[in-house]
Amino acid sequence: MYIPKHHEETDRDVLHALIRAHPLGAWATLCDGELVVNHVPFLLEAAHEANGTLVGHVARANPVWRAFSRTSRSIVSFQGVDAYVTPSWYPTKHAHGRAVPTWNYAVVHVHGVPRVIEDRDWLLCHVTQLTKANEHDQLMPWQVADAPTDYIDRMLDMIVGIEIPVETLVGKWKVSQNRPTADKLGVVDGLTARAGANDARMAALVNRFIPRDK
Numbered sequence: 001m002y003i004p005k006h007h008e009e010t011d012r013d014v015l016h017a018l019i020r021a022h023p024l025g026a027w028a029t030l031c032d033g034e035l036v037v038n039h040v041p042f043l044l045e046a047a048h049e050a051n052g053t054l055v056g057h058v059a060r061a062n063p064v065w066r067a068f069s070r071t072s073r074s075i076v077s078f079q080g081v082d083a084y085v086t087p088s089w090y091p092t093k094h095a096h097g098r099a100v101p102t103w104n105y106a107v108v109h110v111h112g113v114p115r116v117i118e119d120r121d122w123l124l125c126h127v128t129q130l131t132k133a134n135e136h137d138q139l140m141p142w143q144v145a146d147a148p149t150d151y152i153d154r155m156l157d158m159i160v161g162i163e164i165p166v167e168t169l170v171g172k173w174k175v176s177q178n179r180p181t182a183d184k185l186g187v188v189d190g191l192t193a194r195a196g197a198n199d200a201r202m203a204a205l206v207n208r209f210i211p212r213d214k
Contacts, residue, residue, distance in 0.1 A: 009171030089190035117161030
């Protein structure tokens with residue numbers, strides 16, 4: 001991933017926070033010489049390895065778990081908040097016209113070599129943890145124990161666990177850092193006024209990089 005220095009995010013806690021907030025990762029790996037991408041909801045176990053470990057599962061019918069490269073590192077991409085930015089929000093555009101549209105976004109790429117886990121106790125623990133992570137804010141949280149035991153047993157037979165120890169953690173926060181302060185303020189005002197699904201969160205990210213008088 002191309003990352004200009006002013007767009008680089010290196011804070012481990014910030015990168016981990018994005019993964020937890022947007023856990024559906026695009027897992028890219030080489031399979032028999034072909035690049036294959038699967039979309040997998042991952043849990044991040046921060047205490048494992050220096051940069052943490054991604055934990056997920058795929059369908060046993062999915063050939064990726066047999067064919068993925070054991071020698072080349074996989075990449076898992078986690079897409080955070082994103083938003084279109086119009087140059088009409090830039091005061092500099094109105095002054096001289098030298099401005100073009102862009103797209104702001106925050107993304108984390110994880111690099112590591114996966115390993116397969118077929119242990120049933122591990123799989124049951126994993127799906128239990130994954131369920132708790134995604135059901136905790138539901139009005140009536142569903143639990144694995146809500147389903148009949150024999151049904152859960154059959155479901156476990158149909159999945160394979162995937163663990164990816166994180167070797168490299170790369171973050172890119174493209175949030176108008178390269179614009180003058182006046183343009184950044186214009187982007188925050190424009191996003192706030194537009195009030196789209198991601199606009200408030202992108203405005204907050206842009207706002208982080210606006211200099212403040214001490």
